[in-house]
Amino acid sequence: MTDALRLVDITEDHLDAVVRVRARSFGPLAPGDHERWTKDAVEFLRDGRYLGVADGDEVVAAARIWDFQQWWGGRRVPMAGVAGVVVSPEYRGRGVGSLLMRGVLQRSLDKGFPLTALYPATTVIYRHLGYEYGGGRYRFDFQAADLRSLGGKEVTVRRAGPADAARVLELVAEAHQSGHASGLLVWPESKVAEWLEDESNFAYLADDGFVVYNWDHRNLSVDELIAHSEATARALWSTVGSGSSIASTVQAYVSPHDPIHYLAEHEADKQAQVQRWMLRLLDAPAAIAARGYAPGVEVDVDLDLQDPEVPANNGRWHLSISNSQGTLTPTETSGEATRLTPRALAALYAGTPLKTLRTTGQATGGNPTQDNLLQTAFTGPTPYMLDYF
Ligand SMILES: CC(C)(COP(=O)(O)OP(=O)(O)OC[C@H]1O[C@@H](n2cnc3c(N)ncnc32)[C@H](O)[C@@H]1OP(=O)(O)O)[C@@H](O)C(=O)NCCC(=O)NCCS
Structure with missing residues (x-):
């Protein structure tokens, strides 16, 4: 590296250079995508969420930070989504x-995000900086004919449009709060309205559920389906499956524990796709305080965090969880503490078993009783996302 290399905030003047670096990294933008890409880029840079590295005057690297919220244990936690x-x-x-990436971590911290997540094209660079696998984006393929026969004909299902965005968000929030869900992104109402307005999406609403799906070549593809009752689950899935005379397969972005796995007669195709995403805690006390925990879990454990990239996380902490609320407070005690690297902390937050963290050398110290308590505190439904960013 030469001394001339420095972190910069990307400006509108840099965008042509960023497009060139991007083309050499991900392939060229499709001709029709340039305008959209520029419009998005301007949104990021105006909010100080587009960083680059310049050599003299030339931008030679870039990354953007999405201003997201993510469900963790049924609560919304602000999350810096790193992309591009x-x-x-x-x-x-x-x-x-x-x-x-160090600039991205610092900027995300400065903006008050307790968490950051990303989809890695290569894990090495991100692991060096404290990211670890947090969850996946799962795609399962079901037989359309199987879904078609799920019934639910007694349920009234109507077309949905942008005016239903608020109701759709309510249904999502109810599902994820009551299901203690983790991993999913929270979209603002304006984006949900755009999604429902898009003519290429087919959106249907019942009293207690909705589905949004579209074509993917000759298959149908479900973006999201939420149902709060069995009858509605059957009705919405069978609405999608009604396309079985043309589409033999329905691809669906759902959790590995989604009810559809338990309702459909045949199992999903064995070739399920998983895109894993990585997580990092930026502000450990804030991240612990913001997420939800299963009711009834009572935990008191000392942790020793070692975070070379974010010194504020370093040191001895007392983790206390009670009444679904967690706190992480500095402590001077000298008893046994479970030592966690930033990668272990991220993976633990996402419910990874202590056994895995110990076997990979990321968790040390402590004792089996503390391991059990930590495991109980963070275990929950498999974290998953529906969206790629
Ligand atoms: C991935 C990318 C951003 C890394 O940038 P870089 O400047 O080469 O990264 P660094 O030199 O800081 O390397 C950091 C670490 O990551 C490792 N690394 C970088 N690229 C790697 C790759 N493709 N495969 C495996 N390890 C890689 C380096 O070896 C280094 O680890 P080490 O210190 O143990 O040797 C860059 O190669 C790139 O732009 N690739 C194409 C686009 C892409 O994949 N972007 C990532 C999207 S998530």
């Missing part, structure tokens, strides 16, 4: 990506 991490080929392998 690109380094010009001639600068790769010299620490430019790491310089950029």
